[in-house]
Amino acid sequence: MKKTLAYKPQSAWQIYAGAQERKKMEALAARYIDFLTRCKTERETVDYVRERLSQAGYSEDFGAKSGNGRVLRPLRGKALFAARRGKEPLGKGLALIAAHADTPRLDLKQRPLVEQPGVAQAKTHYYGGIRKYQWLARPLALHGVIIRENGQSLSVSIGEKPGEPVFCIADLLPHLARKQSAQTLSEAFEAEKLNIILAHSPKVEKKAKNEGKDAPGEAVKEQLLDLLHKKYGINEEDLITAELQAVPAGPARFVGFDKALVGGYGQDDRICVFTALEALLTAKDGPRNRAVIFWDKEEIGSDGATGAASRFFQYCVEDLARAWAPGTPASHVLLRSRALSADVQAALDPDFQEVHEKQNAAQLGYGPCFSKFTGSRGKYGASEADAEFFGELRGLYNAKGIPWQSAELGKVDLGGGGTVALFLAAYGMQVIDLGPAVLSMHSPFELASCADLYATLQAYRAFLEA
Numbered sequence: 439m440k441k442t443l444a445y446k447p448q449s450a451w452q453i454y455a456g457a458q459e460r461k462k463m464e465a466l467a468a469r470y471i472d473f474l475t476r477c478k479t480e481r482e483t484v485d486y487v488r489e490r491l492s493q494a495g496y497s498e499d500f501g502a503k504s505g506n507g508r509v510l511r512p513l514r515g516k517a518l519f520a521a522r523r524g525k526e527p528l529g530k531g532l533a534l535i536a537a538h539a540d541t542p543r544l545d546l547k548q549r550p551l552v553e554q555p556g557v558a559q560a561k562t563h564y565y566g567g568i569r570k571y572q573w574l575a576r577p578l579a580l581h582g583v584i585i586r587e588n589g590q591s592l593s594v595s596i597g598e599k600p601g602e603p604v605f606c607i608a609d610l611l612p613h614l615a616r617k618q619s620a621q622t623l624s625e626a627f628e629a630e631k632l633n634i635i636l637a638h639s640p641k642v643e644k645k646a647k648n649e650g651k652d653a654p655g656e657a658v659k660e661q662l663l664d665l666l667h668k669k670y671g672i673n674e675e676d677l678i679t680a681e682l683q684a685v686p687a688g689p690a691r692f693v694g695f696d697k698a699l700v701g702g703y704g705q706d707d708r709i710c711v712f713t714a715l716e717a718l719l720t721a722k723d724g725p726r727n728r729a730v731i732f733w734d735k736e737e738i739g740s741d742g743a744t745g746a747a748s749r750f751f752q753y754c755v756e757d758l759a760r761a762w763a764p765g766t767p768a769s770h771v772l773l774r775s776r777a778l779s780a781d782v783q784a785a786l787d788p789d790f791q792e793v794h795e796k797q798n799a800a801q802l803g804y805g806p807c808f809s810k811f812t813g814s815r816g817k818y819g820a821s822e823a824d825a826e827f828f829g830e831l832r833g834l835y836n837a838k839g840i841p842w843q844s845a846e847l848g849k850v851d852l853g854g855g856g857t858v859a860l861f862l863a864a865y866g867m868q869v870i871d872l873g874p875a876v877l878s879m880h881s882p883f884e885l886a887s888c889a890d891l892y893a894t895l896q897a898y899r900a901f902l903e904a
């Protein structure tokens with residue numbers, strides 16, 4: 439395309455207009471939809487990534503078996519590091535893509551079960567930034583693990599397959615919501631009312647002496663405990679040590695007559711996990727040593743063993759240096775690495791355009807979006823990429839005809855947010871945020887453009903191959 443003096447972002451739909459390209463785009467979107475449907479928690483996502491990498495010859499042994507130059511290391515089933523050796527010495531640093539596999543959801547409390555009139559419910563504590571009302575009156579599935587007293591682990595996934603029951607938080611009917619309608623959102627929707635209905639039928643004693651009597655006080659909960667024991671062999675105490683998450687039930691879908699959008703839960707940030715993994719698996723051999731890391735806990739500030747603030751990534755690089763470049767300090771590898779913090783950006787909302795500063799907002803369908811810095815209100819809490827690094831990537835993508843755009847999150851003093859970029863910047867490496875725009879971010883049904891999905895894969899792959 440001929441360049442003018444003035445800058446205008448280019449639509450990815452224009453750039454990928456050919457029939458062949460559109461076919462590849464739709465095929466990629468279909469595979470992505472399958473991935474989103476299958477992976478709704480960080481554990482499920484890490485399992486999927488691990489399986490794909492193992493099939494591609496990635497080994498968990500950083501020592502002798504890393505001879506083929508492909509290694510992977512999961513941490514507690516919730517985070518994962520993988521690397522592929524390049525022709526250059528490791529001391530020149532890694533080309534790294536970092537994304538996160540956790541998503542906002544409702545975690546069951548440690549003692550979740552309560553009986554209230556007519557139903558047994560699970561009490562919840564939400565995880566990450568949610569708008570509480572979006573979780574009411576919609577089908578929910580339960581995913582997670584239950585650890586028995588003997589240490590045995592039991593995987594749970596219920597509410598996804600046809601024929602399986604789903605769960606639900608009831609909402610107030612409009613006829614009785616008059617007072618609530620006048621309240622602020624935070625007053626109207628209380629976290630302690632996000633209780634998920636798990637069962638309704640009471641336990642009925644068959645003995646003749648109870649006939650005609652009312653069911654005992656917690657008969658529904660008792661019946662539910664019987665059911666859980668029959669299905670999983672568990673008791674109420676087993677739930678205390680479980681990790682159970684309520685997530686939106688059902689598959690991801692194409693959206694629109696033109697099937698140009700993907701709708702589904704957890705696209706922040708699984709769209710980046712998916713495209714980064716695809717990029718690593720399909721990138722041509724090249725000089726650079728490549729790596730990806732998929733973290734957990736980003737949605738709650740990145741603390742914790744499996745979050746970006748932990749030492750896990752550093753330990754992986756130290757082991758990599760020992761295996762691939764004995765004598766090279768890991769600090770040299772870290773300092774000279776170049777990273778993409780692969781996270782989504784808020785798309786310009788067609789119905790709430792006033793919250794964006796439009797010239798610096800991400801648009802659906804215009805390719806992956808750079809955010810030079812994150813943070814908020816005067817760039818506090820931000821890490822900011824160098825102009826040099828940003829400029830180099832811009833040159834790379836322009837040369838390859840890959841669409842890209844640049845944005846910040848909302849108007850100054852109104853918006854802002856954080857990613858994992860600052861945890862990588864702490865090592866002194868060059869890092870910039872780059873990811874597709876998402877509409878209805880953090881909702882149970884987020885929307886992303888098929889063109890952006892495709893363009894993001896091209897951008898991540900070009901970065902690894904450069």
Ligand SMILES: [Zn+2]
Nearest residue numbers: 706707781782
């Ligand atoms: Zn994110």
